[in-house]
Amino acid sequence: MATLEVDKLRKSFGGVQAVRDVSFAVAPGEMLALIGPNGAGKSTCFNMLNGQLRPDAGWVRLNGQDITGLAPRKVWRMGVGRTFQITATFGSMTVLENVQMALLSHRRRLGQLWTPVARADRAPAEALLARLDMADQAARPCGILAYGDLKRVELAIALANDPKLLLMDEPTAGMAPQERVGLMALTASIARERGIAVLFTEHDMDVVFGHADRILVLDRGALIAEGPPAEVRADPRVREVYLGAGFSGGHPGSRDPVRGSVARPKSVQGGH
Amino acid sequence: MLRISGLAAHYGRAHILDDVALEVGPGEVVVLLGRNGAGKSTTMKAIMGLVPPSAGSIRFLGREIAGREPFEIARLGLGYVPEERRIFSELTVMENLEVGRRSAPPGMAPWTPERLFALFPSLGGMRDRPGGRMSGGEQQMLTIARTLMGNPRLVLLDEPSEGLAPVVVERMAEAIGVLKAEGLSILLSEQNLHFARAVSDRATIIEKGRIRWSGTIPDLMAAEEVREQYLSV
Amino acid sequence: MENLVLQALSGLASASSLFLVASGLTVIFGVSRIVNFAHGSFYMLGAYLAWTFVTTLPRGHLGFWGGVLAAALLVGLIGVVVEVLLLRRIYRAPELFQLLATFGVVLIVQDLALLTWGAQDLLGPRAPGLRGGTEIFGMRFPDYELFLIGVGPVVLGLLVLLFRYTRWGTLVRAATQDREMVGALGVNQRMLFTSVFFLGAFLAGLGGALQLPRESVNLHMDLAIIAEAFVVVVVGGLGSLTGAALAALLIGELHAFGILVLPKITLVLVFLVMAVVLVVRPHGLMGKATGPAHGGAGGAEPVIGPAPRPLVHLGIAALVAALVLPPFAGDYALSVLTEIAIFILFAASLHLIMGPGGMASFGHAAYFGLGAYGAALAAKWLAAPMELGLAIAPFAAGLFGLIFGWFCVRLSGVYSAMLTLAFAQIAWSVTFQWVEVTGGDNGILGVWPEPWAAPKLVYYYLTLALCLGATLLLRRIIHAPFGYALRAQRDSALRAEAIGIDAFRIRWLAFALAAVMAGIAGGLFAYAKGSVFPTFLGIPRSVDALLMVLLGGVQTLSGPIIGALAFTGLQEQLVRITDLWRLILGLVIVALVLFFPQGLAGAARARWEARRGDA
Structure with missing residues (x-):
């Protein structure tokens, strides 16, 4: 059974249909990318899944349970982890404390007034950080961390409640190309080992074509293509509204319009 | 036109820029390449006076501008297009342009809304739309148009392709080509090498707040080890 | 019926003046993001200056209207001076x-x-040409009031035109969103800000000057109008001129009719309406959620760690001194020490919501005072013993903390700060106006401790034990998961929500907890003084608490303690040596903000860390 099922989701703002009848599903361990031009409705779609927006119509089901329109914190309690386009961590706490907070919240122990945090849920938080190669950064304040490391902290926080579904909004935005590959490869391996379904939006075509198992393309609120990377890349409509003939993002096999040379297909070496 | 030497900036006790040197000639497009956090945006902000430089010299059109107020620097003919776009979201397209309007220096054909709509046709159809209700690509065009309304001699373009769909990036590259043909000088910051090489004459690579390499675009494309080391492409 | 119409008209006249002040406040806030407390002072200065001009200039139209205008312009210039010397x-x-x-x-x-x-x-003269009245439904209504009714809409219209259709207005609206970007586009923001300040101060001055024929000019005008203006701005929506106009209308009419319905406590009515509006529209009638302005401060907050060793030693030394030395102290010194202990708890309770909570309170004295009144009322009406009174104090404060907090914590930043101030002002006015129960201005006397606690030394130790215990408990809570959750929602509301933290509930409970602690302090204060007065809840006392916390530094746990010590000491000395203690305290505050923006403890910490960093 699919982990996430989205059925005929719809949302309008002031008469404009931002998302129209979008349906799809994500299987356990699958990496599904949601792409499309700016204003295509990706964020709106995403925000209806994580609870920030209430859909006008349609259903969102997590392992068969209806989670449509639940508040974000309730969606999280149902087992949905999130990372943000612009990292959101607790800057006045250390990396370890950030992860501890997620664990404490998961175990509903945030109302405690007496036991210091220093003694709560340390071991599991440390284990999680070790899995993300962040053990040596555990004691550093989040406020002074490098951007790439912050993205990893976000991932650790998102994994703290043993999620069934991970929603990642532009997970590699603002990272160096090298780090992008590392983060996505790590995400994919954790997703496979724990059977977590991953849905992500992304503008970097190397990341999309290199790490997604399947791709959804959204344009003006509607799904216009869905399928494995090779199929989507060849789709003429997708090329027209989104990918263009061009060079940017350097997706594989693309022709460079300026010099007419063929760019090196990078995702082949980085990917599957 | 713009000559920077020995530029340094601090944030608290941390060095963020150290001994940065750069030059942009008349009508030239120079790209500042580097990873996130390498110091590209800070260099731009330091030139614009938004981050106080702690040492060094920034000369623009023969005048020292280091340590001056942003509005004075802008009035000398330096335009700034920030990375985050920073559109006035409650103001309409026309009002956004109005905020940027400054009279042109003598001998220069001033930018008007009509000329800008010719450059960015999609903006012309939404003159009275509030900036907050535009897509990311449209906002990026508006922020460039807004800066051009000040009739700058040189424009600092901070990561114009960031977060845009590939098709929009292509249109952006075309627009930059038009601006260059108009004789505008541009200092660009980019992570997207493909975009950068399509629009620029020269490149400068920055890493950890220091300049590591400078040369022409063909030189850069020939120097594979430089790209490997600093740009990891 | 006739009476009602006249009442409505007089409400409209008050609404006009209220709008003038609130619109200036809103305009200044829009651009500078500063909530200008001194706006009430501009209003008061407008009235005083108009009195001076009008009474010295030759009588007649020119003397009166010229005097009013001159006063408003002069206040505008005073606003410019304040902006240039301080706010800039x-x-x-x-x-x-x-x-x-x-x-x-x-x-x-x-x-x-x-x-x-x-x-x-x-008392000022009446306006020439408008001394008479007009027959309305067979009753005379003063012409001057009719004139005022016209002023509001005219000013609103002019302001809307100014902001909508002039380049200056466009620039101001742009700067309201992103002042740094406006500067980078070549606009001299300094001139822009100064001109906005002139306009705002001018409007406040005009509002004050126009009051001259209506009411007497006095020294309480500033705080009275500022609290009302805050209510208007919060109800109308921060930054919205039409919102301010609507809200001024609403509040003006409520006052006018409230006098018919509940003459004693009209402010309670205002409170109820404000509550309803904010439940339905959390950002006011016409307001939008405002993000932080670009180009403001707001770096990462420091990590709270274990106290550095020297500080621990210092703390232990201070504690030993507080325990061992008092038996050798005189009565006066013991009173001062008792007060210091009380204020340490008061400041620490405010620190909980300001530091870890990231919320601002400009009305924390409400809970201090409600604790004091809770104890005093129990003593007066129930003849409750001190022990019971001290137990009632935190309950009374906590109950109101829950009620008021439910509204305050929904909003953020200055919005919430204004609301806390408005609630405090309402609590104050109830104690002040409900003479039958609270004794009004005369307060409640004879709130003495039980015989066993009557000696000053014993009462000191009792206070020390309770305050110290409560302060240490607060410290413990800050290090516990609850305190971390509080900081989590402050650091990143988005992330907090995304890991299941109910930010509203956490903030609400913290607010109520802080109220309980302030209530304990207030109860102890009542028995220490033997009496309670409305000043216990007044704005100045709220500011005292704020000063203590900020003096000490918001982001250090020792801050409120050091701040309370420094402030109480300073004020004791000032009041003893000079009548002009407000002037000196004001100058000290201004100097402090200019030179120690991190507070004393914050500055010490920065210096200590810098030294350690170099070693």
Whole structure:
């Protein structure tokens, strides 16, 4: 059974249909990318899944349970982890404390007034950080961390409640190309080992074509293509509204319009 | 036109820029390449006076501008297009342009809304739309148009392709080509090498707040080890 | 029926003046993001200056209207001076410091006005040409009131035109969103800000000057109008002129009719309406959620770690001194020490919501005072013993903390700060106006401790034990998961929500907890003084608490303790040596904001870390 099922989701703002009848599903361990031009409705779609927006119509089901329109914190309690386009961590706490907070919240122990945090849920938080190669950064304040490391902290926080579904909004935005590959490869391996379904939006075509198992393309609120990377890349409509003939993002096999040379297909070496 | 030497900036006790040197000639497009956090945006902000430089010299059109107020620097003919776009979201397209309007220096054909709509046709159809209700690509065009309304001699373009769909990036590259043909000088910051090489004459690579390499675009494309080391492409 | 119409008209006249003040406040806030506490002072100065001009200039139209206009223009210039000398230097400071700095101006203006015009109420002449009245439904309604009714809409219309259709207006609206970007586009923001300040101060001055024929000019006008203006701005929606106009109308009419319905406590009615509006529209009638302005401060908050060893040693030494030395102290010293202990708890309770909570409160004295009144009322009406009174105090404060907090914690930043102030003002007015129960201005006397606790030394130790225990408990809570959750929602509301933290509930509970602790302090204070007065809940006392916390530094746990010590010491000395203590305190606040934006403990910490960093 699919982990996430989205059925005929719809949302309008002031008469404009931002998302129209979008349906799809994500299987356990699958990496599904949601792409499309700016204003295509990706964020709106995403925000209806994580609870920030209430859909006008349609259903969102997590392992068969209806989670449509639940508040974000309730969606999280149902087992949905999130990372943000612009990292959101607790800057006045250390990396370890950030992860501890997620664990404490998961175990509903945030109302405690007496036991210091220093003694709560340390071991599991440390284990999680070790899995993300962040053990040596555990004691550093989040406020002074490098951007790439912050993205990893976000991932650790998102994994703290043993999620069934991970929603990642532009997970590699603002990272160096090298780090992008590392983060996505790590995400994919954790997703496979724990059977977590991953849905992500992304503008970097190397990341999309290199790490997604399947791709959804959204344009003006509607799904216009869905399928494995090779199929989507060849789709003429997708090329027209989104990918263009061009060079940017350097997706594989693309022709460079300026010099007419063929760019090196990078995702082949980085990917599957 | 713009000559920077020995530029340094601090944030608290941390060095963020150290001994940065750069030059942009008349009508030239120079790209500042580097990873996130390498110091590209800070260099731009330091030139614009938004981050106080702690040492060094920034000369623009023969005048020292280091340590001056942003509005004075802008009035000398330096335009700034920030990375985050920073559109006035409650103001309409026309009002956004109005905020940027400054009279042109003598001998220069001033930018008007009509000329800008010719450059960015999609903006012309939404003159009275509030900036907050535009897509990311449209906002990026508006922020460039807004800066051009000040009739700058040189424009600092901070990561114009960031977060845009590939098709929009292509249109952006075309627009930059038009601006260059108009004789505008541009200092660009980019992570997207493909975009950068399509629009620029020269490149400068920055890493950890220091300049590591400078040369022409063909030189850069020939120097594979430089790209490997600093740009990891 | 006729009576109602007249009442409605008089409500409209008050609404006009209220709108003038609130619109200036909103315009200044829009651009500078500063909530200008001194706006009430501008209003008061407008009235005083108009009195001076109108009474010295030759009588007649020119003398009166010229005097009013001259007063408003002069206040505008005073606004410019305040902006240039003070506010311009602190645009990047945290918003509470800005609020505090403008409160420093309030104190300075109060003493200067006292020196210039004296303490007695001043009566101005009536407006020439508008001395008469007009028959409405067979009753005479003053012409001057009719004139005022017209002023509001005219000013609103002019302001809308100014902002909508002039380049200056466009620039101001742009700067309201992103002042740094406006500067980078070549606009001289300094001139822009100064001109906006002139306009705002001018409007406040005009509002004050136009009051001259209506009511007497006195030294309480500033705080009275500022609380109302805050309510108007919060109800209308911060930054919205039409919102301010609507809200002024609403509040003006409520006052007019409230007098018919509940003459004693009209403010309670205002409170109820404000509550309803904010439940339905959390950002006011016409307001939108405002993000932080670009180009402001707001780096990462420091990590809270274990106290550095020297500080621990210092703390232990202070504690030993507090335990061992008092038996050798005289009665006066014991009173001062008792007060210091009480204020440490008061400041620590405010620190919980301001530091870890990231919320601002400009009305924390409400809970201190409600604790004091809870104990005193129990003593007066139930003849409750001290032990019971001390137990009732935190309950009374906590109950109101829950009620008021439910509204305050839904909003953020200055919005919430204004609301806390409005609630405190309402609590104050109830104690002040409900004479039958609270004794009004005369307070409640004879709130003495039980015989066993009556000796000053015993009462000191009792206070020390309770305050110290409560303060240490607060410290413990800050290090516990609850305190971390509080900081989590402050650091990143988005992330907090995304890991299942109910930010509203956490903030609400913290607010109520802080109220409980302030209530304990208030109860102890009542028995220490033997009496309670409305001043216990007054704005000045709220500012005292704020000063203690900010003086000590918001982001250090030892901050409120050091701040309470420094502040209480300073104030004791000031009051003893000079009558002009407000003036001096105001100057000290201004100097502090300019030179120690991190507070004393914060500055010490920075210096200590820098030294350690170099070693």
